[in-house]
Each structure stands twice: as C-alpha cells, then as structure tokens.
Amino acid sequence: MNYYLLPEDFGAKGDGFTDDTQALKNCMASALRGMGIVNLKPRATYVISQTVEIPDYISIIGNNALIKVGSAWNQVSAGASVPVGTMLWVKGREPVAGTDLTMSTRFIKDLQIDGNANYNNLIGMYMGTSDQSKITQSTSVNYAVYNCAFKNISISHVFTGLFLAEVWGCYFESITASYIGDSGLKIQGQIVNNTFVGCHFTGINNGVYVNGAIYQGFIRRPEGCMFLGGYIGSARSGVNTVRGLAFKFSHVIIDLNTHFAVTGADMSDFVFDGCWIYCKTRAIDIQAFFTTNNNTYVAFNNCNIISDGVTDYVVYVHVRQNGIVFNGCKIEGVMYWDNGTSGVVTNCLWGDPPTTRPRIIKYGTGMVRQSLNMFKQDGTLIVTSGTN
Numbered sequence: 001m002n003y004y005l006l007p008e009d010f011g012a013k014g015d016g017f018t019d020d021t022q023a024l025k026n027c028m029a030s031a032l033r034g035m036g037i038v039n040l041k042p043r044a045t046y047v048i049s050q051t052v053e054i055p056d057y058i059s060i061i062g063n064n065a066l067i068k069v070g071s072a073w074n075q076v077s078a079g080a081s082v083p084v085g086t087m088l089w090v091k092g093r094e095p096v097a098g099t100d101l102t103m104s105t106r107f108i109k110d111l112q113i114d115g116n117a118n119y120n121n122l123i124g125m126y127m128g129t130s131d132q133s134k135i136t137q138s139t140s141v142n143y144a145v146y147n148c149a150f151k152n153i154s155i156s157h158v159f160t161g162l163f164l165a166e167v168w169g170c171y172f173e174s175i176t177a178s179y180i181g182d183s184g185l186k187i188q189g190q191i192v193n194n195t196f197v198g199c200h201f202t203g204i205n206n207g208v209y210v211n212g213a214i215y216q217g218f219i220r221r222p223e224g225c226m227f228l229g230g231y232i233g234s235a236r237s238g239v240n241t242v243r244g245l246a247f248k249f250s251h252v253i254i255d256l257n258t259h260f261a262v263t264g265a266d267m268s269d270f271v272f273d274g275c276w277i278y279c280k281t282r283a284i285d286i287q288a289f290f291t292t293n294n295n296t297y298v299a300f301n302n303c304n305i306i307s308d309g310v311t312d313y314v315v316y317v318h319v320r321q322n323g324i325v326f327n328g329c330k331i332e333g334v335m336y337w338d339n340g341t342s343g344v345v346t347n348c349l350w351g352d353p354p355t356t357r358p359r360i361i362k363y364g365t366g367m368v369r370q371s372l373n374m375f376k377q378d379g380t381l382i383v384t385s386g387t388n
Helices: 021-029
Strands: 015-019 036-039 045-048 052-054 058-069 086-091 107-114 123-128 149-168 171-192 195-197 200-202 206-211 213-215 218-220 223-228 231-233 237-241 244-250 253-255 260-264 267-273 276-278 282-286 296-301 304-306 315-317 322-327 330-332 335-337 342-346 360-362 367-370 384-386
Touching: 021 036, 021 045, 021 052, 052 058, 058 086, 086 107, 171 213, 171 223, 200 206, 206 231, 206 244, 231 237, 237 244, 237 253, 253 260, 260 267, 260 276, 276 282, 282 304
Parallel strands: 015 045, 036 058, 045 058, 052 086, 058 107, 086 123, 107 149, 123 149, 149 171, 171 195, 171 200, 171 206, 195 223, 200 231, 206 237, 223 244, 231 253, 237 260, 244 267, 253 276, 260 282, 267 296, 276 304, 282 315, 296 322, 304 330, 315 335, 322 342, 335 360, 342 367, 360 384
Antiparallel strands: 213 218
C-alpha cells in the first residue's frame, strides 16, 4: 500500500477550478524509492498550468479522471529536448551501460487529457528523455521509454495529441486523439517495435505523422511499429510518412475527406494489410523528395482503395519509386505510375462502373507488371495505357 499515491494527500482538489499542478508534482516526487502508482480520484478534474513530469517507475491509474489546462498556461521548458507546451511528459532515460533492461517499466490507463484551443502548440502527451543527445548508438541499447503499457487514454483540444520521440517495445491500446490542431500521433525519433491496438488518431493536418530524427549526425528512421485495427482519418493526410522502416497497418480504416489517405517518401517495408483506404481526391500518393529518397517494398494486400475517380487518380506513384505492390485489392479509380517507377499489380478487382478511361496509366521508362486475371466486374480485361 505504500506504493499507492493519492494526489489529494498532497493538496490536490480535483474540482476543475483549483490549480493542482504542484500537488501532482509533489505526489509523484514522494514515491518510495522512486516507484509508485498514482491513483487519481474517479472522474475528478485536475487543472494544470505547466508541464507535469511522470518519472521512471511511476504508473497512473486514471479512473477516468480528467487532466486539463485551465485559463492560464505557463510556457516553461522542461528539458533540452522536451517541446515547450507539453502537458504530460512521460520521462525516459538511457540504460546504465546498456544492461538495465528493466528500466522505465510502467503503465498509464483510463485517463483523459484535455488542452485548451486558445493555446497554440500544446502537446497532450510527450515521451522521451530530457536530452536526446545522450541517447547512444554504441551499445545498440538506446531506448528511453521502454516496455510500457498505455491503455484507454483520450486526448483532445491540443496541437499534437501523442508525441513519441524515444519509445521502444511499448503497447498502446484504445488511444484516442480528437479535435487536434496538427497531428493525432506524431512519431519523430528513435521509435522501435511498438504496437497500437484499436487506436483512433485524427488531426487537421495528419492522423499519423512519421519522421526520423538526427542522432550523432545520422538520421535514424522510426522502425518496426504495428497498427492493429482502429481508425486514422479526418485529416489532410491520414498516414504521412517522411522517413520510416518496417511499419504494418492491419485492418485499419483510413478514411478522410480532403487530400491523401496514405502519402510518403523514404518508406521501406511498409505493409497495408486488409485496410479500408478512402479519399475523395487521391487515396494513395507515393512520392520522393527531389527524386532522392525512394520508397521501396511498399505493399497493399487485400485492401479496399477508393477515390471518387473523377477529380484525381486513386493511386499516384511518383518518379523513381521501386517495388510497389498491389495484391488482391479492390480498387475504384485510375492508377497513375510516373516515369521510372516499377511494381506489381496482381489479383486486383476494379469495382467502379465501366468507364472509357484506362485503369492503369504508365508513363516513361520502368515497368509495372500486371497479372492477366485482372478483370472489371463486367468481365472485360483491364486496359493499360502508357509507353511501357
């Protein structure tokens, strides 16, 4: 029982009006040997005015309580690499000599986080160290937040919902980000082997944004993450990848009404399996920046890929993209493969009504292989146009 910590014992009111920032900080700082479980009052509302740090070995049982920003917000810098405007900082650290494999074990569950639309650049929850430059590569053990579980957390009215900077081997279930100014989930840093189950990420600009970060002069790509079920949408880009390696989206709905459902550059070994991908303009846009960063081995298996088929292409594969695969998909609209692209379209079904336009347009050099069992619903062979 000594490990259970009650914020009310440290002066927290949880009434939705009193500033409970310092009480929450004092509660966590009192943990015996640095370990403890913060037990929030069921359905209470704790008002904070600056970043609350959740240190190593501190877990939180939210009991559906709400942590929110009140009428005042003090923009203080919590650490060298922690973004200003972070509401909850899940603090990680570097393992001691690469051997501290039990570090950072904790859980956070049943918690609501609500920002304030009047404050720009608020982040609901940030995970990483105070100084990313301390994360080393020499031992190949360079995680910061490691082997943690996060479940039933809702984040709203912030610029970025969940921001992962250094997270290894963690489990996320039923995380919801709504009313987000930029990105529901932002992955930018050393992100390895994390699992997301039944999560819901939306934002004005991105549902899920993936990018690398520079460590010791090298760009490290996030890698090895899996999304199982859930929803990504209501954003200009559903899944927007700048750099990433070995991501899998299985049976995820990517549904939005504006620009791109899936777009990216420098994606390697990305797999979309059994997903429902819909957009009114262009469902999939695979591109390269200045034709230098290629996408390789990006596969769409057994997906429904739909656009309105009138205003734009359902799939646009830009120049110099290699190994793009569409297998067993139902596609409505026209695919366009730009100069120098290559890939495979096999066992796909075109489900939209007959049209005079070709199903696949191929431009310039390169090769797109298509199997002979590609038929429209009326049984006629799909037409491909282009120079190769």
